[in-house]
Amino acid sequence: MNFGPPDAILLRFKMFQSLPKEMVDCLAPKLETFSVEAQQNIFEQNESPQYLHGLLEGRIKYVKYTESGKSLIFGMCEPGHMMAEAPVIGGFPYPTTAVTMRPSVLFRLPRKTLISEIHKNAELGLALLNMMSRRVVYLAEKLSQMATNTVEQRIVQVLLDLSQTYANQSGTTAEFNIDLSRMELSELVGASIETTIRAMSLLKKKKIIDFNRKNIIIPDLQKLRYLLSPNSACPVDQMPCSKWS
Secondary structure, rough: OOOOOHHHHHHHHHHHHHHOOOHHHHHHHHHEEEOOOOOOOEEEOOOOOOOEEEEEEEEEEEEEEOOOOOOEEEEEEOOOOOOOHHHHHHOOOOOEEEEEOEEEEEEEHHHHHHHHHHHOOOHHHHHHHHHHHHHHHHHHHHHHHHHHHHHHHHHHHHHHHHHHHOOEEEOOOEEEOOOOOHHHHHHHHOOOOOHHHHHHHHHHHHHOOOOOOOOOOEEOHHHHHHHOOOOEOOOOOOOEOOOOO
């Protein structure tokens, strides 16, 4: 797929849309696009950043590996989003590994070029700072949910988040294909695969969700949202939200 000239590619991303045209024109000649097959690493945890990446097509997951060999999916990246800008600007190692979930097309800008332009143009630095600030807020909310929510509530929250990003929504119904195995879904919520399967099966039994090998269907998004409130009665069989069995 032809994504156009380098300046047009940069302007697909919100950060560059706020910059003066001459600044975009300075960065554009250094931009490179490249294609990657599924299940390939774009960058690796603890690797020193050399480029700023942006996703043009495909899907990417951020995976955190522990010293014991366990992994946790920290988030996913969709087209139109920049990738790991904080390590690139700060010059510290990547905290996660970026893995393509499907064939993907990306662009990259050399870190040296970006840092040089930041020193020359305060607007570029402010645009990056704004983006990183939003990312920090998102991560703080995610960590709070991991610390305070039950595993079941985290699964519900992940399903709601995924439905907002990936679903074809019609009224209160959402259907989406996220290319995630049950293991990957369990890593995304920080739960065991057994707990994930149990919670998903119960949601299906209560007809709050339905799923097959390719798709997850949420017949009523409002019913799913009720499950996040531990003090509210669930609309299905009046089952308390904190009780899953």
